[in-house]
Amino acid sequence: MSNIAEAATASHADHSDPLLEALGRIVGAAHVVAGIDAPEALTDYRRRYVGRARAVVRPASTAEVAEVVRELAAWGIPVVPQGGHTSLVGGATPDDSGEAVVISLKRLDRVRAVDLDNDTITVEAGLALRKVQDAARDAGRLFPLSLGSEDSSTIGGNLATNAGGVQVLRYGNTRDLTLGLEVVTPEGEIWNGLRGLRKDNSGYDLRDLYIGSEGTLGIITAATLRLFPQPVAQRTAFIKLATIENVLALLNRAREGFGAALTAFELITGPAYALVEHQLPDERLPFAAEPKAERSYVLLEVSDGESEQHAQEALERVVGSAIENGIAIDAVIADSLAQSQALWRLRQVNLAQSQLRDGRVIPHDISVPISQIPQLLRTTEAALQQRFPGVRVFAHGHVGDGNLHYHVARPLAQDESHVAEHENDIRALVHRQVTALGGSISAEHGVGRSKRDDLPHYKTPLELALMQRIKHALDPHGIMNPGKLLQG
Amino acid sequence: MSNIAEAATASHADHSDPLLEALGRIVGAAHVVAGIDAPEALTDYRRRYVGRARAVVRPASTAEVAEVVRELAAWGIPVVPQGGHTSLVGGATPDDSGEAVVISLKRLDRVRAVDLDNDTITVEAGLALRKVQDAARDAGRLFPLSLGSEDSSTIGGNLATNAGGVQVLRYGNTRDLTLGLEVVTPEGEIWNGLRGLRKDNSGYDLRDLYIGSEGTLGIITAATLRLFPQPVAQRTAFIKLATIENVLALLNRAREGFGAALTAFELITGPAYALVEHQLPDERLPFAAEPKAERSYVLLEVSDGESEQHAQEALERVVGSAIENGIAIDAVIADSLAQSQALWRLRQVNLAQSQLRDGRVIPHDISVPISQIPQLLRTTEAALQQRFPGVRVFAHGHVGDGNLHYHVARPLAQDESHVAEHENDIRALVHRQVTALGGSISAEHGVGRSKRDDLPHYKTPLELALMQRIKHALDPHGIMNPGKLLQG
The missing domain is CATH 3.30.43.10 (Uridine Diphospho-n-acetylenolpyruvylglucosamine Reductase, domain 2)
Structure with missing residues (x-):
């Protein structure tokens, strides 16, 4: 380096x-x-x-x-x-x-086709995700992939990394939104797999092999993507809960009560929330932060196909019953688009801002089965405190997908070189806890270069060998994105 | 043979x-x-x-x-x-x-785990699909894969063939319902990929490579599958339309009006419907068959998370507006479970029965982009009539997925040896039409032995070569299910 x-x-x-x-x-x-x-x-x-x-x-x-x-x-x-x-x-x-x-790939930026009867759009790899969303909206449809870097990341990169984001709960990862691909192989041949088919069982699933392969098997040059009806109404609520177990209870009620209308269910843990209040005192937060670290906050969004009123009633019913039943402590429901945007800003912008002001964090992009989230948070915190007393954990993420962004920051009494020095040990500790609970050390960001050397510790030799065999079969000379995902 | x-x-x-x-x-x-x-x-x-x-x-x-x-x-x-x-x-x-x-695999028939907070069930490959559905229902959840052979087919077979069925429109194919797999490799090693994770971007997508590989890369022995909330209410309607173009217009309205509540949208073409009336005169059909071959019939189902009344109102609103706007000619909405079952019986049982009585058909399991269905039906019928005058086409299927079961039967003046003699030519003609419209010659049944030798005519040499390279990488001695899917 x-x-x-x-x-x-x-x-x-x-x-x-x-x-x-x-x-x-x-x-x-x-x-x-x-x-x-x-x-x-x-x-x-x-x-x-x-x-x-x-x-x-x-x-x-x-x-x-x-x-x-x-x-x-x-x-x-x-x-x-x-x-x-x-x-x-x-x-x-x-x-x-x-x-x-x-x-x-940035000059490959055309929308090649929109097929409204088939509910698909075919775009080139270099088109920014935001422009794919825009093209769908201009056609009266929704392309639901949505993530922090949507203005600058390209759909080709989203495909190469099987990007996730905030609406995975309802619409799935990039993989689930993709019907067909066009790929240039390491020999420079063009595979035209741009099929707009919802059912095609005519051979091995090459499409899903290229998706998420991080450019190590070929270059994705275009894709045919699924479109959805635009929601008629969206409503956002912000909910305070006593414990992480209550968050799972609320998730269960929300899945049952909203079904497919539940489009986001984002967790902010107590310390991460308190840090926003501390570092960004000018932001108006829905609730005052509390000293209890167990407090949890959920940003919940419903997307309704019927009406504003229907969305509002459903939200009031489910959130109201959660409060009545002691699952939630309190909640605010956004009354306006501006209020809703402020809640999303807290999730999408303020969390990162507050941590940036606080100093360096060691980030982890992890997932476990949803049922294991309480266990993961408790045992990892305990193990961290034992080994690195005083470190602070700022966790948030797509809890409806079992995906947390788990950030470890210096003890208040230390400067940020403390966590930097211990970065490798902190990562190893967190990743071991995740693996012990059946989780993944890369939920949505991919492996790339920074986790390449971690994989051998958390995957079985068999799985690594199968991946190496596929790499060798499709890129026999090893020229595609060397040093990423797999070791040499 | x-x-x-x-x-x-x-x-x-x-x-x-x-x-x-x-x-x-x-x-x-x-x-x-x-x-x-x-x-x-x-x-x-x-x-x-x-x-x-x-x-x-x-x-x-x-x-x-x-x-x-x-x-x-x-x-x-x-x-x-x-x-x-x-x-x-x-x-x-x-x-x-x-x-x-x-x-x-039939002795591997245990339910290994149900995780309600994670909304997953882990089952062994030999469990009958029906029993997976039952286990989910016993846990208060829905496992939505549903198809004709659900009493006898096993989930392992469903996975190996990426089975489709009648609810793909809402819940996807078997692939989309699967989070993790356990696989025995051709060397007899066990890959434990039984992850209950909704996000895991830590390497190549081995899971989706095994799904749909028809036993040619390894043996799937268990899977972790997604569960969903059970619908509170289901309502079924049967709708008569003047043309296939109107079917697509109705599909668009239904997708927009019902969103994720639209769980089935099944087409029966006029001649297939008329054959039921002719061969099974004791069945009470919703409408008298009409001589116009262009008539189309749609079985539409909505699954509602709220209430019977909400489902009924939504169905009346969407179907009523389709009739008012001239998209549909007439419709019946089932008033009772018995009526709904009778409509499903027409689709799932009577169609096949009537064709069995009529004599041998040449079946095709095809898909095209939904937008291409009218074109496919018209041009294929014309080409068939030119080459094999008088043959009758009975088509039905999951039009919401672009998937048709397209059956060609003898001219009335001939006996069934007529189509048997021309089987290869009829298949080639139909498959050429499908391919010209960007479709697949195997939408949901797989390739197996009967379409193995067709693939080279409809896939590019590059795609076949990529598949062969993967086969060789994962089954180097070629011992897994030889002669299926790929030629030797």
């Missing part, structure tokens, strides 16, 4: 590089730059990795992607596919060997 | 066969029989294939399955996994070489 300063002082690539000239003949010279001239392609989103690349090339079409890959395969040059470059695990950043060529 | 008479006269296997003895030491001698003594394991459900097998072995646990497979792998003996043996494409029947051993 090099750092930014080193990269900046490295010598410029030779502009008469015959590889760059060959690539320029395919995509036009203006769309090939030496790696050194494209620093934004070399530093990951969290600024933990600074890589080098021989070139960054920007093809404009699937045919050009295929031709570029054929050229690189002929030279034996590794390929790093890149979309919005928003990976949280360094999945789209080249390593520091300087050998790889980054293929940016 | 041999026939039943030949198989019956074949000589009995040698009962001192050392292989059978070795298998008997693993599972108990009572659970190993020579193939000749287990004829039900050798003839497929549609009685088109009669195979032979060296033995049929019935392990009682995953560990026994693994040990049996290791033993067979050591001998280099092919393995045919078998559940309820209800494949419609010969997918679970051994070939006639007599070399293979059939592994019956």
Whole structure:
């Protein structure tokens, strides 16, 4: 791993590089730059990795992607596919060997087709997620994938990482929203699997193999995605509960009472909530924070196909009964779009802001069976306190999917170098607890570079061997996104 | 392919066969029989294939399955996994070489766990689908997979073929209902992927690779499946429409009006409906059949989380507005469970009965994008009439998923040998039309043996090559269910 300063002082690539000239003949010279001239392609989103690349090339079409890959395969040059470059695990950043060529998909940004009778949209990989949502809305439909980086992440990256987000509870992960794919293989062939079919049992499921493979098996260049009716009404509630067990009881009632209308069920644990109040005193919070660490808060959203009134009544009925039955302590139901946006802002913006002000955290993107969440929170906290007394845990996340973002911060008496020093041990401790409860150490962000070396500790040798066999079968020369997901 | 008479006269296997003895030491001698003594394991459900097998072995646990497979792998003996043996494409029947051993999963029939907070059930592969449904209902939940053979097909077979059925529109195929799998590999190792996780992006999607692989990559021995709230009310309507275009217009209105409450949308085309009236005059049909072949009929079901009254009102609103707007001609809404069951009986039982009485049909299990269904029906009918004048087409199916069961029957002036003689040409004609419209020649039944040799005509060489590479990577000695799905 090099750092930014080193990269900046490295010598410029030779502009008469015959590889760059060959690539320029395919995509036009203006769309090939030496790696050194494209620093934004070399530093990951969290600024933990600074890589080098021989070139960054920007093809404009699937045919050009295929031709570029054929050229690189002929030279034996590794390929790093890149979309919005928003990976949280360094999945789209080249390593520091300087050998790889980054293929940016951002010029593949067309909406190829909208089929209203089939409820599908076909888009190219480089289109920003927000623009996919917009195109669906312009057609009177909903494309429900929604996540923090939706303005800058591309649908190709969402597919490569099987992105999750806040509506998985109702609509599933990116995988569940995808009917067909177009993929350029490591040999530069084009697999046209852009089928708009809801049922197709005619062979192995190549689609789902490429989805979530993080660019290590091929380059996704386009996808046919499912659309849904737009909800007629959305209502948001914010609920305070005494314990995490009560959160699960509320989730059960909400699943039963709302069915498919339940589109978000997000947990904020007491300490994470209290930190927002402490660090961002100007934000108006629905409730005053309380000293009891066991307090939990839930942001709940229903999306109704009938009417505002129907949504409001359902929400009042379910939340009201939860309070009557002692499951919830108190609740606010947003009366206006502005109130609803403020509640979402707390979840999507303020949590991260408050932690950023507090200092460095060690993040974990974990999942367990929903039933194991109370156990996970309790045993992990206890184990952390025993080993690293005073560390603070800020946890929140998509509890309806069993997915928590579990952030460990310094003891108040220490500075942030404390957790940085212990990062590896803290990660190992948290990941062991997760694994013991049947969970995953990467729920929605993927493995990329930052968890690659963790996998062998948490997967069985058999599972790793099966993955290696698939990698070797589909990328026999190992040129696709090397060093990501799997060890060499 | 041999026939039943030949198989019956074949000589009995040698009962001192050392292989059978070795298998008997693993599972108990009572659970190993020579193939000749287990004829039900050798003839497929549609009685088109009669195979032979060296033995049929019935392990009682995953560990026994693994040990049996290791033993067979050591001998280099092919393995045919078998559940309820209800494949419609010969997918679970051994070939006639007599070399293979059939592994019956039917003794693996336990419910291993129900996790209500996680909304999951973990079951073994040999459990009949009906019993999975029952176990879910006993726990106060819904397992929504539902299909004609649910009493006898096993969940392992449903998984191996990614079974579809009548509620795919709302809940998806078997794939979409599955969170985790346990699989015995062709080397006899056990992959424990029984994760109850809704989000897990920690490597390649092995789960979805095994699902739908028809026993050619390994043996699924258990699965963790998703559960849903039971609907509070279900309402069924039967609707008559002038044309297939109106069916799509009604589908759009139903998706918009019911959202996730729309749980079935089944098409019966005019000629198929008229045949029921003609062949089964004692059945009381909702409407008299009409001579216009363009007439279409839709069985529509809504599943409501609120109340009977809410379901009824929604159904009356949507169906009423479709009639007012000229989309539908007429409709009946079932007033009682008995009426609803009668409508479902028409769809699930009477259609098949009437065609059975009429004589042999050439069946096709096809899908296209929903928007292409009118085009598919028109152009295929025209092409068939030009080439085989007078043939009759009985089509019905899950139009909300783009999936039709398209059956071609003899001209009235001919006997059934007419279509039998032309079977290959009829299939090729229909499959070419489907492929030209971006469809699949196997929507939900799988490929098995009967469509194996069709695939090369309808998939690209690249897709077939990718599938072969995966097969070779995961089953390098080619012992898993040979001759199914892929050519040798």
